Amino acid sequence: MAGTDRTGEWISGGPAIVLVEPQLGENIGMVARAMANFGLSDLRIVNPRDGWPNEKARAAASKADPVIDGARVFARVEDAVADLSYVTATTARPRDSHKIVIGPAEAGARLRARMEAGQAAGILFGRERFGLSNEEVDLADEIVTFPVNPAFASLNIAQAVLLMSYEWMRSGEELAGRPRFDAPAAPPADKADLYRLFDHLESALEERGYFFPAERRAPLTHNLRNMLTRPGFSAQEISALHGVLRALRKAPRDAS
Amino acid sequence: MAGTDRTGEWISGGPAIVLVEPQLGENIGMVARAMANFGLSDLRIVNPRDGWPNEKARAAASKADPVIDGARVFARVEDAVADLSYVTATTARPRDSHKIVIGPAEAGARLRARMEAGQAAGILFGRERFGLSNEEVDLADEIVTFPVNPAFASLNIAQAVLLMSYEWMRSGEELAGRPRFDAPAAPPADKADLYRLFDHLESALEERGYFFPAERRAPLTHNLRNMLTRPGFSAQEISALHGVLRALRKAPRDAS
Incomplete structure (x- = not known):
């Protein structure tokens, strides 16, 4: 210590x-x-x-x-x-x-x-x-x-x-009346930024048949959006997640 | 004493x-x-x-x-x-x-x-x-x-x-004499479960060269693990994220 x-x-x-x-x-x-x-x-x-x-x-x-x-x-x-x-x-x-x-x-x-x-x-x-x-x-x-x-x-x-x-x-x-714990260093991104991440993820999943059959789409989307909203990701974190999605959408290197 | x-x-x-x-x-x-x-x-x-x-x-x-x-x-x-x-x-x-x-x-x-x-x-x-x-x-x-x-x-x-x-x-x-604060609706998964998600994500990214060049690996991993730890995902949510990863690793349908 x-x-x-x-x-x-x-x-x-x-x-x-x-x-x-x-x-x-x-x-x-x-x-x-x-x-x-x-x-x-x-x-x-x-x-x-x-x-x-x-x-x-x-x-x-x-x-x-x-x-x-x-x-x-x-x-x-x-x-x-x-x-x-x-x-x-x-x-x-x-x-x-x-x-x-x-x-x-x-x-x-x-x-x-x-x-x-x-x-x-x-x-x-x-x-x-x-x-x-x-x-x-x-x-x-x-x-x-x-x-x-x-x-x-x-x-x-x-x-x-x-x-x-x-x-x-x-x-x-x-x-001293101070706040007892610090907020996370980076503030959450604005919602427009978050929704672009939803779009990116959902269109990648759509392409791969994840939402098939169609009635699965609403509950799966609901669940994913909840999971991605709760953490309060910062703009930088959302940018990193876009990078992850771009990488995952590529074919594996050894297969390309 | x-x-x-x-x-x-x-x-x-x-x-x-x-x-x-x-x-x-x-x-x-x-x-x-x-x-x-x-x-x-x-x-x-x-x-x-x-x-x-x-x-x-x-x-x-x-x-x-x-x-x-x-x-x-x-x-x-x-x-x-x-x-x-x-x-x-x-x-x-x-x-x-x-x-x-x-x-x-x-x-x-x-x-x-x-x-x-x-x-x-x-x-x-x-x-x-x-x-x-x-x-x-x-x-x-x-x-x-x-x-x-x-x-x-x-x-x-x-x-x-x-x-x-x-x-x-x-x-x-x-x-003992105070109202307790509520736990989240679904309890967080145990850590072994979370670490299997890290492994799954990181090996998928590895295959696609996301961590290239090698010195990027430590900071990128650090950032991703922090982002995935903070929400306290439940076992069910982690299972859903494995499903997302499996889907994203597949080739797009129209290309298969």
Whole structure:
């Protein structure tokens, strides 16, 4: 999926990603890479087991160096979120808390709304083995969980960060009110052009007895015209189809 | 984020995930894990570099054994999608094709709608280094791209599969309360059927020198296959097109 445009603008911003006591440098690197893919840049690490900087993290980040270089380390979760005014905690299971539990898409939209209102926001991600403690979840305003298969819920932190970063990026697209997919590059030809193709095909078929006996003509023509109308062929495509018909009307080369 | 409920039901189903010539077993394993997280189970691998089964894949799958055990290997992309009737290709960059380009959420919803209409569907993922070839993209009905940071677009295949699997799961939640959109009246034929039509047309054109000189063959074929893929012809329509081709290959009646 490599497709980086080196001339493109490096998007940065978005909510802070707060990793609580991550163990493996590789996971931190994969988190940085996931963030960079979707334009997030503020990485905060609480008490990483193997210290910081961490060369394994840099290697796994696949050149997401601006994120790795800008990462900050904190001793406690409270310190890492001190300057934020809205914090979402990610959890794998429902918790016995009285907080609102939302899905990733809704969380992306809420984070976007807060940040556009000038509020600093962030997302907490727990330890590889046991996630966030109840006390850490208490520090958050809301809880986000992922709609995973209940019999196989093993998102790792890099995957969880990827999904939240993706939803962050997507919330911006949705709010921008943009069309969600591009129309085909070439517009459909006008109908006169299409009908000339019908004529060409039908006269070639007529010559070869395809419409015999005569009562077959109407249903066969109806079917062919429907099939050729549905795709919305462009003028260039119709021209190519005329070329195909001209070729097929010729005798085979080896028989000529 | 470990939170598997061993008593929970193992969700399975969803679109086929087709990996084209993956190199690293670890990536295949991470793909299986991402699929299992979101309830997908049909993994198809085209020509894996290190053969199959692959112990590194199993280790990286983190106990997503049902997906690994059920994986099937194919020699060519055409074989891997032969029984499907709707195929989406993932690409990192816009391509010079006339297919509709959509985002992952849209793709999840469209795959869901097709499958609920009883059509078999799948998603193609390209090689680690250079993705899918143009010819492979031609085999798909639509293209999905991810809304990544243009200056840092380095989603790997496991991440791309994770996002699509997540959107698949999410489309089910969203559609549960919503009107579904209608499938076309006659479902598209499966791909094996479509490819036999390509063969028939291309051999008829070949006989008549349409592809001469030889360097014209690739662009002309690319264009024709795109044009014939886009409409989603039904099995009956494809059968009618074979009839048209058989008729056109005959000499005109008055000349015979």
